[in-house]
Every structure is written in structure tokens, then in C-alpha cells.
Amino acid sequence: MTDAAMQPDAPIQTGNAPDLVVKGMADIRVERRGRCLEVTIDRPDAMNSLRTEHHHALDAVWSGFEADDDLWVAILTGAGTRAFCVGSDLKAAASGILPSAPASGFAGFTNRFARTKPVIAAVNGAAMGGGFETMLACDLAIAQDSAVFGLPEVKVGLFAAAGGVERLVQHLGRKRALEIVLTGRTITADEALALGLVNRVVADGETLGAARELADTLAANSxxxxxxxxxxxxxxxxxxxxxxxxxxxxxxxxxxxxxxxxxxxxxxxxxxxxxxxxxx
Incomplete structure (x- = not known):
């Protein structure tokens, strides 16, 4: 894993930027597959990190998904073989432009508390910082064997403010969660499975196929x-x-x-x- 995968997110500011939706969609692939919507963050050279325009583009995608009665389940994944999403693109932050997210949160998703359609994370690599928080906000998760997870924000004076602290406590209990949050250490796929953070671990390259099988199972129910x-x-x-x-x-x-x-x-x-x- 590269150093970029270990970088924490820059602070996220909330705001409205509808003009960014079209621009951000260039890096977001959306495909309908029967009753399932597949959403892919398509920035493999940047470890599928997100900039301001991507948060707003994904916000539009998720709002459209919730409003479409013909779509019953969604899959979120990243392009390439190295990363699901490693959080914010720090190159933009280093230039002095702090990322801005809509009220729906990181990836237009982490603050959507009233969702009623299941979203499956197909974790095809590193899920760090906001990427890990986005995965935690999904309802189900399939991870490949080489996937890694972490909230390294504390290593540079930030913290996981997109729900990472709260959701880890919710999933794991206070002491186990705080050990992960306060150390900023990396979690392997096997440990994530043992902790109940993912539903299953599959061989590298099989993540999306396994997520599709799970989506089809869900779509067969009412x-x-x-x-x-x-x-x-x-x-x-x-x-x-x-x-x-x-x-x-x-x-x-x-x-x-x-x-x-x-x-x-x-x-x-x-x-x-x-x-x-x-x-x-």
C-alpha cells in the first residue's frame, strides 16, 4: 500500500455547490443492472480519493437512487485494484482549497440517516479515512482479502468527523472502537471480518461479483x-x-x-x- 492510502482526510466543510455536479460526474461511473445501481469512484490513479466536486456529484447520485422506485439496492466500489477510497484528495487540500461536502456528508452519503434502500460496499482495496467512514455507513460490505481499513486522522491532528468515531463505537463497543480510533492503526480484512465490520472476505478480484450476488439475493425479496x-x-x-x-x-x-x-x-x-x- 502506498503512503497515500495512509493519509487522513482534510477537514470537510458543509455547503451547497450544485454547479459542481456535472464536473464531478466525470470521475463517478453509474450503471443500472436490473434492480441494482452500481456506483464506482473512478479515480484509480488517485486511490479513488475525493474532491469537493465528487461529494456533490455523489450526493446527486444517491438522491436519484432513493427517488427511483425501480432501483431496490445499490453497490458502491472503487475503480482499479488498490483502493476502495482513501478519503479526501490531499493534493487539493495542500493547494489551500479545503474540501466541501453537502449536508449529506462525505461521498454525499455518510449523513444520510433516513435511507430505506440497502447499499453494499464492495471494498476492492484500501478504505482509509473518509473511505472507511463511507464503508461503515453502508448497510453491508464485501471486502477482498488484501483490503485494509483505518482512521489515521489522529496522526496529523484531525479526527474522524464523518461518523467514524460514532459508527465504530456503535459496531464494536466503546473500548474496542477507541483503540482503533485513538491509535489510528490499520485493520486487515480478516480482522475486519472478525470484528463484524464486513460481512465476508473474498479473494482479490472477486469483490464486485460477490457484491452482485448479494444484491441479487436482496432484490429477490420484497x-x-x-x-x-x-x-x-x-x-x-x-x-x-x-x-x-x-x-x-x-x-x-x-x-x-x-x-x-x-x-x-x-x-x-x-x-x-x-x-x-x-x-x-
């Missing part, structure tokens, strides 16, 4: 049921109260029971055939 499951978890994350979250779950369940997809699911089960979901 999109309305998945959205309700995500909404229930969002409420639990928001309140931290099991009692309040379960009360909210009952409210979420009522419209599902009257939906066309529920009727289709029952009919398909009785007829022993695959359901034909309408997302209605």
Missing part, C-alpha cells in the same frame, strides 16, 4: 419489506429505545399488511412459485 426493516432500524438508531422502536415497528407493519406485495408474497408462497414484486 422491496417494501426491506424498506420497512431499514426504517425500523433507523428509528432505533435515532432514539436508542427498544420500546419506542418496537412501537414504531407496529406502525410500519400496518401499511405492509394491506399492500399488493404482501398479497403477492402470500399467494406465491402458497403456489410455491417465486413472487413477482411490484413495490406497491
Amino acid at each position: 422491496p417494501k419489506s426491506i424498506a420497512a426493516s431499514k426504517a425500523a432500524l433507523n428509528e432505533y438508531d435515532r432514539t436508542g429505545s427498544l420500546e419506542e422502536s418496537m412501537a414504531n415497528s407496529l406502525e410500519l407493519l400496518q401499511p405492509l399488511m394491506g399492500s399488493a406485495d404482501f398479497r403477492e408474497g402470500v399467494d406465491a408462497f402458497v403456489a410455491r412459485r417465486p413472487p413477482q414484486w411490484r413495490n406497491a
Whole structure:
């Protein structure tokens, strides 16, 4: 791994820059594959690091994904074989231009707390700083064997302000998370799997294929049921109260029971055939 992969993010400022969307899209590849949207950060020579325009471009991508009823799941990955995303492009920061992100956060994603569609991270290399934080914000993650993870911001006087501190504590508990955050050390793919930070580890070069298989599995289930499951978890994350979250779950369940997809699911089960979901 190069030194660039170990560099922390420069501070992220929030703001609006709609004029940057078209410019940033030159480095973001978006492809529809059935019910799945595949999003690729296409800056392999820069270890898929992000500049201001990329945060705003990705914000537009994720907003479009959430609004499209025909898309039920997404995959986020990086181009090339070395990196998923190593955070902010420090060359831009070194020139005196601090990166700016929309209200939706790093990669237009880390602050999207109300998402109801699953996003899978296909980690094809180094996920450092904001790249690691973006992966942590995804719902599921597949990592290749040589992938590495870390929050090295503390080594240069910053900290993981795009959710890295909070999400690691949420995933691992306070003491295990703080050991990673405060030392800034690198985590291997096997350790990430043992800690429950990724769902599985696959051989190098097989990450996207494995993520596609997982996406197809999700897309075979009711999109309305998945959205309700995500909404229930969002409420639990928001309140931290099991009692309040379960009360909210009952409210979420009522419209599902009257939906066309529920009727289709029952009919398909009785007829022993695959359901034909309408997302209605």
C-alpha cells in the first residue's frame, strides 16, 4: 500500500455547490443492472480519493437512487485494484482549497440517516479515512482479502468527523472502537471480518461479483419489506429505545399488511412459485 492510502482526510466543510455536479460526474461511473445501481469512484490513479466536486456529484447520485422506485439496492466500489477510497484528495487540500461536502456528508452519503434502500460496499482495496467512514455507513460490505481499513486522522491532528468515531463505537463497543480510533492503526480484512465490520472476505478480484450476488439475493425479496426493516432500524438508531422502536415497528407493519406485495408474497408462497414484486 502506498503512503497515500495512509493519509487522513482534510477537514470537510458543509455547503451547497450544485454547479459542481456535472464536473464531478466525470470521475463517478453509474450503471443500472436490473434492480441494482452500481456506483464506482473512478479515480484509480488517485486511490479513488475525493474532491469537493465528487461529494456533490455523489450526493446527486444517491438522491436519484432513493427517488427511483425501480432501483431496490445499490453497490458502491472503487475503480482499479488498490483502493476502495482513501478519503479526501490531499493534493487539493495542500493547494489551500479545503474540501466541501453537502449536508449529506462525505461521498454525499455518510449523513444520510433516513435511507430505506440497502447499499453494499464492495471494498476492492484500501478504505482509509473518509473511505472507511463511507464503508461503515453502508448497510453491508464485501471486502477482498488484501483490503485494509483505518482512521489515521489522529496522526496529523484531525479526527474522524464523518461518523467514524460514532459508527465504530456503535459496531464494536466503546473500548474496542477507541483503540482503533485513538491509535489510528490499520485493520486487515480478516480482522475486519472478525470484528463484524464486513460481512465476508473474498479473494482479490472477486469483490464486485460477490457484491452482485448479494444484491441479487436482496432484490429477490420484497422491496417494501426491506424498506420497512431499514426504517425500523433507523428509528432505533435515532432514539436508542427498544420500546419506542418496537412501537414504531407496529406502525410500519400496518401499511405492509394491506399492500399488493404482501398479497403477492402470500399467494406465491402458497403456489410455491417465486413472487413477482411490484413495490406497491
